[in-house]
Amino acid sequence: MTKLISDTFENTEKKKFLVIDSISKSYKTKEHTKQILDKLSFQVEKGCFVTIFGPNGCGKTTLFNLIAGLVEPDTNIITVDGKPTKKSRISFMFQNSSDTLLPWRTCLENIAFPLELNGIRKSERIEKVNTLLTSLNIDIPLYQYPYQCSGGQKQLVAIARALIQNPDLLLMDEPFSALDYERRLEMENKLLDIFSKTKVTTLLISHDIDEAVYLSDKIIIFSKMPARVEGEVVVNLPRPRKQDIMETTEFYNIRTEVLRKFYSVIRK
Amino acid sequence: MNLLRSRFSGVVGIIGIIAGWYGLSESHIFANTLVPYPHQVFQSLILLLLKGTILGDTTLTLYRTAISFTFSALVGIPLGLILGYSKTAYRMFLPVVDFFRSVPATALFPLFILFFGISDLSVFAATVFGAIFLIIINAMYGVNNANKSRIFWAKSMNASQIQIFKKIVFYDALPYVFVGLRQALSISLIIVIVTEMFFGSGNGLGYRIFNFNLLYDSSNMYAVIILVGLIGYVLNQVFVKFEKKVVHWIGE
Numbered sequence: 001m002t003k004l005i006s007d008t009f010e011n012t013e014k015k016k017f018l019v020i021d022s023i024s025k026s027y028k029t030k031e032h033t034k035q036i037l038d039k040l041s042f043q044v045e046k047g048c049f050v051t052i053f054g055p056n057g058c059g060k061t062t063l064f065n066l067i068a069g070l071v072e073p074d075t076n077i078i079t080v081d082g083k084p085t086k087k088s089r090i091s092f093m094f095q096n097s098s099d100t101l102l103p104w105r106t107c108l109e110n111i112a113f114p115l116e117l118n119g120i121r122k123s124e125r126i127e128k129v130n131t132l133l134t135s136l137n138i139d140i141p142l143y144q145y146p147y148q149c150s151g152g153q154k155q156l157v158a159i160a161r162a163l164i165q166n167p168d169l170l171l172m173d174e175p176f177s178a179l180d181y182e183r184r185l186e187m188e189n190k191l192l193d194i195f196s197k198t199k200v201t202t203l204l205i206s207h208d209i210d211e212a213v214y215l216s217d218k219i220i221i222f223s224k225m226p227a228r229v230e231g232e233v234v235v236n237l238p239r240p241r242k243q244d245i246m247e248t249t250e251f252y253n254i255r256t257e258v259l260r261k262f263y264s265v266i267r268k
Numbered sequence: 269m270n271l272l273r274s275r276f277s278g279v280v281g282i283i284g285i286i287a288g289w290y291g292l293s294e295s296h297i298f299a300n301t302l303v304p305y306p307h308q309v310f311q312s313l314i315l316l317l318l319k320g321t322i323l324g325d326t327t328l329t330l331y332r333t334a335i336s337f338t339f340s341a342l343v344g345i346p347l348g349l350i351l352g353y354s355k356t357a358y359r360m361f362l363p364v365v366d367f368f369r370s371v372p373a374t375a376l377f378p379l380f381i382l383f384f385g386i387s388d389l390s391v392f393a394a395t396v397f398g399a400i401f402l403i404i405i406n407a408m409y410g411v412n413n414a415n416k417s418r419i420f421w422a423k424s425m426n427a428s429q430i431q432i433f434k435k436i437v438f439y440d441a442l443p444y445v446f447v448g449l450r451q452a453l454s455i456s457l458i459i460v461i462v463t464e465m466f467f468g469s470g471n472g473l474g475y476r477i478f479n480f481n482l483l484y485d486s487s488n489m490y491a492v493i494i495l496v497g498l499i500g501y502v503l504n505q506v507f508v509k510f511e512k513k514v515v516h517w518i519g520e
Contacts, residue, residue, distance in 0.1 A: 092424040
């Protein structure tokens with residue numbers, strides 16, 4: 001009995017890394033108030049890769065803006081590891097994230113930019129970038145400019161830039177939506193590899209169900225706007241994962257479960 | 269055919285112009301004093317340069333252009349950037365900027381002469397007036413058009429307003445700043461030449477053109493016009509090279 005209690009206690013403790021507890025957000029226009037999020041609640045464990053899956057325009061990007069501290073919620077605050085998000089290191093990769101690279105800076109200067117903002121010395125910045133890239137086994141032409149790089153290389157620069165400050169939380173808003181299928185698979189595999197090495201808690205927005213199942217530990221299905229959690233699917237596929245896992249029955253079953261929940265959302 | 273595609277294909281246009289000019293002189297539709305032969309004009313140009321009489325004027329014109337342009341840039345760029353970045357400053361000063369840039373610099377020549385007399389200061393004031401608004405407007409426009417998602421991203425990294433301005437907005441505005449500078453450089457040379465003609469400065473390339481015109485010495489007049497054209501062309505080419513080096517990421 002005691003063991004059971006402590007177990008549950010530990011579980012809830014573990015769960016409470018990213019805590020979104022009854023968060024609402026609305027925008028007022030002249031005519032009416034638009035409720036984007038209405039008392040949204042969910043939690044993410046430390047070191048977990050969670051994908052948010054939901055209909056278009058359900059408020060996912062707004063949620064990310066709230067978590068990143070770019071917008072203030074109407075009610076409550078979002079916490080990471082018990083601290084308000086403002087005091088946590090959160091890296092946000094936007095849709096078309098390679099457009100947010102700074103074209104007047106070399107790849108090296110782009111990756112080091114978050115460190116530069118924090119006033120870290122140049123020599124130390126270069127060292128940190130080199131250490132990160134070596135540990136993640138990422139190969140990019142550091143002294144070239146982004147416009148001299150391929151689409152995949154730019155994505156890797158954006159990912160490295162997101163990881164350089166060793167973030168508590170990584171937010172990715174459809175980061176690969178601009179890539180073709182082949183590059184996308186390549187980036188997904190790279191991301192799996194990076195995630196297994198860094199174990200950074202990651203929240204991904206995706207519209208690609210295979211991508212969601214392939215990458216995640218858990219998939220949270222959102223309702224139409226205002227977004228609520230409509231269901232969760234735990235992806236208990238073993239890691240490290242390789243491409244061929246997509247051909248297994250387990251993968252297929254999880255995929256079907258997500259799809260069913262998603263259908264029930266959009267039919268409502 | 270290869271010549272037409274090579275980097276020397278521009279020569280074709282020049283040869284065409286000179287041939288047309290030669291034809292016009294040969295036709296005698298206009299008197300030789302109005303349209304002298306090309307070789308006469310080039311002979312005059314070479315003589316002017318060899319005798320060195322024109323070099324002093326060239327130096328003075330370039331000096332006036334350089335001083336006015338540099339001053340316009342040093343004052344105009346920061347002003348434009350601030351106007352673009354600060355919504356308050358923008359609202360307060362946009363009507364003023366829009367009004368003054370609509371006033372032709374030439375319309376204020378009498379006023380400048382009244383204030384500064386027949387002096388380099390008048391030339392300087394008129395030229396700065398004509399150039400500075402181009403720089404301000406373009407710099408302002410550049411800041412307004414800075415890439416929003418980069419700024420938004422920097423905000424998500426908790427960058428301060430000053431960091432965002434110095435490390436992102438400034439660079440995003442830089443290509444526009446250069447557009448303004450290039451326009452300002454051209455207009456500076458134009459206004460310096462015009463003021464030298466009419467302010468009675470007694471020297472400078474503009475004065476020479478006007479003077480040769482009064483003397484009906486059209487061969488020399490055309491020679492100086494060609495010299496001014498060449499100077500403008502070289503200034504622009506040098507500037508474009510410099511611009512490409514600084515804002516290397518544009519058009520890539």
